Amino acid sequence: MPELSRRDFLVAALAMGATVAVSPRLEAAIRQVTSSGSSELFYLTPARARTCAAICARIVPSDPGSPGATEAHAITFIDRFLAAFELPSVVADGPAIYIRGRFSDRNGHAGDDFLSGRRAQFLPLTGHQEMSWRAQLYGVSALDHPPAGTYVSKKWRAQIGNLLPAPVSIRKAYADGLDSFDAFSKKTFGTPFASASSIEQDLMLQAAGNVVLSQFPLPAPPGAPDAAKALFPLITVHTFQAVYGLPEYRWQHRDAGVWENIAWDGDTQPEGNSIYDSALFGPGKGPNEGFGDPHVYLPHGGYRERRPVSTVGSGSGAALSRKSIAPLVKALRAQSKAAARTRKAMR
Amino acid sequence: MKRAIVVGSGAAGSTVARLLAKSGNYSVLILEKGRNYFTGLGGPIEKIGNLFSNDEVGWESRRSPIVPDPFLEPRSFRTSTGSGKRTFVGDVNGLPTTVGGGTVHYDAKARRFREVDFITNSLMGGTPDKPAIPGTTYSDWAMEYRHFEPFYAVMEEIVGVQGPARRDGRRIVNPNPYESWRSTPYPMPPGVAQLNSLLPSEAADRLGYHAAPVPTSVNSRPYRGRPACVDCGFCLHYGCPINAKGGGVWQLHDALSTGRAELRSEVNVLRVEYAKVRDGKFRATGVTYITPDGRSHTARADLVVLANSPIEAARLSFVSGIGQGHPNEKNIKSAQPTETDPSGMLGRNLMFHLQTIVLAIVNQPIHSYRGRTSTHTLDAFAGAGPSANQFNEETLRAGILEIGGNLNPVVEANEVAAFAYGEIHKQFMKLGPFHNHLTTFTLQGEDMPQITNYVDLDPDIVDVYGIPVPRVTYQSHPYELAASAFYTPLMLEIMETIGGPGSAHPTVQTLAALALNTTLPPALPGQIDAPVQQILSATPFNEIPASAHIMGTHRAALQPQHGPCDPYGRYWAFDNLYHAGGGLYATAPGYNVTLTIWALSYIVGSAIVSGVGGRGGYSKADIDRDHPRLLDVIKKLDRDTMIARAL
Numbered sequence: 001m002p003e004l005s006r007r008d009f010l011v012a013a014l015a016m017g018a019t020v021a022v023s024p025r026l027e028a029a030i031r032q033v034t035s036s037g038s039s040e041l042f043y044l045t046p047a048r049a050r051t052c053a054a055i056c057a058r059i060v061p062s063d064p065g066s067p068g069a070t071e072a073h074a075i076t077f078i079d080r081f082l083a084a085f086e087l088p089s090v091v092a093d094g095p096a097i098y099i100r101g102r103f104s105d106r107n108g109h110a111g112d113d114f115l116s117g118r119r120a121q122f123l124p125l126t127g128h129q130e131m132s133w134r135a136q137l138y139g140v141s142a143l144d145h146p147p148a149g150t151y152v153s154k155k156w157r158a159q160i161g162n163l164l165p166a167p168v169s170i171r172k173a174y175a176d177g178l179d180s181f182d183a184f185s186k187k188t189f190g191t192p193f194a195s196a197s198s199i200e201q202d203l204m205l206q207a208a209g210n211v212v213l214s215q216f217p218l219p220a221p222p223g224a225p226d227a228a229k230a231l232f233p234l235i236t237v238h239t240f241q242a243v244y245g246l247p248e249y250r251w252q253h254r255d256a257g258v259w260e261n262i263a264w265d266g267d268t269q270p271e272g273n274s275i276y277d278s279a280l281f282g283p284g285k286g287p288n289e290g291f292g293d294p295h296v297y298l299p300h301g302g303y304r305e306r307r308p309v310s311t312v313g314s315g316s317g318a319a320l321s322r323k324s325i326a327p328l329v330k331a332l333r334a335q336s337k338a339a340a341r342t343r344k345a346m347r
Numbered sequence: 348m349k350r351a352i353v354v355g356s357g358a359a360g361s362t363v364a365r366l367l368a369k370s371g372n373y374s375v376l377i378l379e380k381g382r383n384y385f386t387g388l389g390g391p392i393e394k395i396g397n398l399f400s401n402d403e404v405g406w407e408s409r410r411s412p413i414v415p416d417p418f419l420e421p422r423s424f425r426t427s428t429g430s431g432k433r434t435f436v437g438d439v440n441g442l443p444t445t446v447g448g449g450t451v452h453y454d455a456k457a458r459r460f461r462e463v464d465f466i467t468n469s470l471m472g473g474t475p476d477k478p479a480i481p482g483t484t485y486s487d488w489a490m491e492y493r494h495f496e497p498f499y500a501v502m503e504e505i506v507g508v509q510g511p512a513r514r515d516g517r518r519i520v521n522p523n524p525y526e527s528w529r530s531t532p533y534p535m536p537p538g539v540a541q542l543n544s545l546l547p548s549e550a551a552d553r554l555g556y557h558a559a560p561v562p563t564s565v566n567s568r569p570y571r572g573r574p575a576c577v578d579c580g581f582c583l584h585y586g587c588p589i590n591a592k593g594g595g596v597w598q599l600h601d602a603l604s605t606g607r608a609e610l611r612s613e614v615n616v617l618r619v620e621y622a623k624v625r626d627g628k629f630r631a632t633g634v635t636y637i638t639p640d641g642r643s644h645t646a647r648a649d650l651v652v653l654a655n656s657p658i659e660a661a662r663l664s665f666v667s668g669i670g671q672g673h674p675n676e677k678n679i680k681s682a683q684p685t686e687t688d689p690s691g692m693l694g695r696n697l698m699f700h701l702q703t704i705v706l707a708i709v710n711q712p713i714h715s716y717r718g719r720t721s722t723h724t725l726d727a728f729a730g731a732g733p734s735a736n737q738f739n740e741e742t743l744r745a746g747i748l749e750i751g752g753n754l755n756p757v758v759e760a761n762e763v764a765a766f767a768y769g770e771i772h773k774q775f776m777k778l779g780p781f782h783n784h785l786t787t788f789t790l791q792g793e794d795m796p797q798i799t800n801y802v803d804l805d806p807d808i809v810d811v812y813g814i815p816v817p818r819v820t821y822q823s824h825p826y827e828l829a830a831s832a833f834y835t836p837l838m839l840e841i842m843e844t845i846g847g848p849g850s851a852h853p854t855v856q857t858l859a860a861l862a863l864n865t866t867l868p869p870a871l872p873g874q875i876d877a878p879v880q881q882i883l884s885a886t887p888f889n890e891i892p893a894s895a896h897i898m899g900t901h902r903a904a905l906q907p908q909h910g911p912c913d914p915y916g917r918y919w920a921f922d923n924l925y926h927a928g929g930g931l932y933a934t935a936p937g938y939n940v941t942l943t944i945w946a947l948s949y950i951v952g953s954a955i956v957s958g959v960g961g962r963g964g965y966s967k968a969d970i971d972r973d974h975p976r977l978l979d980v981i982k983k984l985d986r987d988t989m990i991a992r993a994l
Contacts, residue, residue, distance in 0.1 A: 287536045290515055301575070
């Protein structure tokens, strides 16, 4: 297949009536994130961060009134995860892997346990947990320098790479993958990834293995680097974690509006959804009648709903139609058939 | 005072440790491999804290901090001895390793078996030596429902179970018609019902079934010093930040409160120490464990209880030289007795529930993401019963139908990414098919015991501590596959009946109902981070169970030729070595495993403190004769319970 030029793509895309320019709003947002400072990046270089932010912005795009990866600062989530063991103590009190409980300040708890000012609190890791996460981030070399007081059997170490798969460094996957996307873009479209059009970016993601985009009417440009292919599933997962997970993982005290947009409450503790009210029913009265032991323990009280957990249509969220979920049903049927095939084969 | 060591602090270990410590006759050392995410255990209960939160990234999307790391502690898997040494290395149905065990992040369904479930083999015409179902080691349990009933009752009160059966005068009224008799009501009434459970339940009722609120060890009222659940929506896979979820840890707390128990977490038991004493009998003298820095320590004891899960207890036995860690594969269809395991079946008859999942997506938003995982179950597909005179063997036995379920958005986004991208993906997330419109059935499937389904030691692979890892050899029996296939259309029919005219929710209708067979590990990309995913990507679809319901390996039997443990959990060749937990299951009735594990563990603990057991074999009359002494333990150590008063 002859190599397609940037012009060919633009012509083809224009013929489809698609928007080819990166939206100015998105451009500005990306610039803001990446220029707000190299000082705010702990692992990615500014150039890689630009590419990374541009990919995230395609995975969860932004629209007017509907924030996406850019507004959710996915780049901060990813960069600080990659630098989880290298963050200064003013930013994190330990390895940035698991936020430490229990409560945010969003649900009737004073203060945010997860993020205090700009310093986030994380679960301390055991030596073995730390070694395992370091191996994920830095690769197999991390196993040769376990944290102090962490035993590693020589026999186990010798198995890594043959009987047991060797971990692949996520940091390296990002560095190489982002560089590859950029090089791929320059070679194919003559421009860095971050300044390619959204259609060009999608085509490159399609080339890197996005199965959904493979139904795109345009052929993917050939020659996607392996490093880009390796990065695509990783960056997809991380973008979803960043956008839909706790905002404190991206050092924000508030969700960017994504949760409201998908009709999701986020964390709800300690208030939760149902409020137990000790005054609602007396001991042995109403729903408490016949439960417990009058000599030891007699239940009392009942529930009020803070948010509806059992009422149709009184909460937020959209109604669905058969048409709107057709692609979903198709995908699930395929999965269901695969399961049936396996079951048959097992018999 | 005697010294006891309990290995494992989950549902089983905490139950035994509590009884031993409360008896006053034992000082108890509890050894736990995982971390302690609780603070203040053993102190004032209202001051007990934890490090849990409603954090989907950490507890569900990343590998949860409490589950075993398949990189550091892999297991291997194959379907039969004919498939080579192994076909897979990684996570093979690993249970959490943490203080509290699997009861930290479970969804806490607390279901009893029925009368028929303990005696199905003989009801079908089988005998101990000729199982009713060909190709299996199907068997009656060593005890019957009438023996278990008081132990179910006491555990429901100790743990704190909400459920629908209540007292009306002298009678117990149970709205679940499929269950057997009970002598006490639940301590707490059911909590708030949820639409994703109510809608299919109501549809089932219109088709002539009877769904009921599911007994759940989650507080619906303040109970024993812990608060009522607030239906936060983060239950299965999450530790409870407010301590409303009942679990092993609260019994551990009881044990520690006596001042006669000590918990050591982050220590890994390497082997059981034992000596030959007399008449070919053995006696455990303690255990040797390793601390994270690699130093090993030996702790002496008069009694050792292995309560570290059916698979890990078998593995620990094997590495200690108990049983056959490397059985002769050519002869795998036979028991292979050794001096330390006269049954020759330690590690055999490994069972997992075959779980069949049917999902439905409804048109209206129903807040699937709020509340507990499910609030109702339907028992119509568990087989005929509940009493022997209602039994027939033509009705296939699968198990209970759990009704509810949802996916939170990070996981949902990964699922949606299989068919949508970019703008379209975002639109789907806004529609929220899995967090806002989903309901599911999970049909537990009774799993036939097979001598060729077993755990042994992998011949090559060791874990980070240098200990040989467990290898699982397992495949489904045609019985459970047939039951799943039979009930799937009936499950779909219920889902299709949801809502519509004449229902309590006429504006709701099912848009799609589909069957998925998912004892499989996460099949779609991205539920955990990449290097581990790489291990999982080697998984043959649907071969490796991920049910977290693990049973068998240590069947409790009346005679040594029928199982590795006696009816009270003692290894036959030992005076003082016990297993407590799901390993003792003889068969795998399709109910959530934990309440029966609790009842069994209370039986093990009460046998130890009352001195019951120790015979070389038992008759049914022996079991009846011993039973009152076990009940005396309830009366003595848990006298503040309804069941103690009733006995």
